[in-house]
Amino acid sequence: MDRQPVTVGQTGRMALDFDPSGAPLGPTAADVRRRLRHLVTDGAHRPGERLGGERDLAASLGVSRETLRQALTSLEREGVVLRVRGRGGGTFVAPRKVERDLTRIVGVPELLRTQGFTAGSQVVSAALEPADETVAKALELEPGDPVARIVRLRLADGGPISLENACFPARRFPGLFNLPLGGSLYELFAEEYDIRPGEALEQIEVVLAGDEEAVLLRSAVGAPLLALDRTTRDQDGQPFEHSHDLFRADRIRILVRSTGTTVATTR
Numbered sequence: 213m214d215r216q217p218v219t220v221g222q223t224g225r226m227a228l229d230f231d232p233s234g235a236p237l238g239p240t241a242a243d244v245r246r247r248l249r250h251l252v253t254d255g256a257h258r259p260g261e262r263l264g265g266e267r268d269l270a271a272s273l274g275v276s277r278e279t280l281r282q283a284l285t286s287l288e289r290e291g292v293v294l295r296v297r298g299r300g301g302g303t304f305v306a307p308r309k310v311e312r313d314l315t316r317i318v319g320v321p322e323l324l325r326t327q328g329f330t331a332g333s334q335v336v337s338a339a340l341e342p343a344d345e346t347v348a349k350a351l352e353l354e355p356g357d358p359v360a361r362i363v364r365l366r367l368a369d370g371g372p373i374s375l376e377n378a379c380f381p382a383r384r385f386p387g388l389f390n391l392p393l394g395g396s397l398y399e400l401f402a403e404e405y406d407i408r409p410g411e412a413l414e415q416i417e418v419v420l421a422g423d424e425e426a427v428l429l430r431s432a433v434g435a436p437l438l439a440l441d442r443t444t445r446d447q448d449g450q451p452f453e454h455s456h457d458l459f460r461a462d463r464i465r466i467l468v469r470s471t472g473t474t475v476a477t478t479r
Contacts, residue, residue, distance in 0.1 A: 237282060244275055245283035252292055252305050263293070263303045294462075309465045310368055320366050320374070322396060332367030333394040336375075336428070340382055340389075347379045350443045350454035358382035362393055365428055372429045373463045378455035401452070410447040414440050416466070419458070429460050436461040 270280040342356040366374040401407040444453040
């Protein structure tokens with residue numbers, strides 16, 4: 213069976229010559245996509261910078277607006293550009309993605325700082341409440357035992373990237389709500405309670421943003437989010453955190469490191 217042509221973009225990733233509907237992308241649209249990708253990745257344009265409206269871009273590239281739309285839609289699906297409709301809209305360079313390494317247990321502020329982002333945080337709520345069955349099981353408590361629930365919005369360069377909803381056994385963290393909660397809780401726990409993460413189990417799935425999440429994360433209702441459910445144990449193997457984090461899928465890249473002496477693949 214004949215294979216469709218494959219091109220390699222300036223980012224080094226393979227880009228199949230298909231439009232979003234699955235039909236082959238014509239040679240003109242594929243060339244426009246390549247030229248636009250190079251325009252975005254050559255370093256001359258910063259994340260968030262406006263490339264222009266469709267009319268101006270089509271004219272500068274010497275193609276029809278329909279051909280331009282095919283190329284832009286493909287690049288938008290790749291996360292290379294961001295298109296904003298309406299007054300003041302246009303095509304923008306997509307924001308840089310935050311790389312989330314699942315092989316390391318690290319607080320979000322440190323994660324952002326090491327990648328050159330300016331880290332920020334907003335405490336949405338902090339309250340003492342009885343543990344439900346899910347939280348109690350994860351933290352090895354009895355249902356109804358008190359837990360401290362802290363909900364925070366994490367920011368990278370001023371824009372929201374994740375919504376954290378974390379629970380901690382209240383008995384292990386007395387006076388927690390009297391401490392600053394905007395920074396890294398892992399660093400805070402180490403300094404104030406001598407509790408440090410030793411192991412974490414995370415489960416990941418794709419969910420869609422509801423009304424509340426869309427408002428807080430400044431995304432569209434129904435936009436894809438990466439949901440990470442995490443249970444973290446301390447250096448002695450005792451669980452001290454159960455968290456449900458929602459990451460904007462357009463702002464995060466998941467990294468997993470694998471090692472082994474023998475790798476077998478089946479195709």
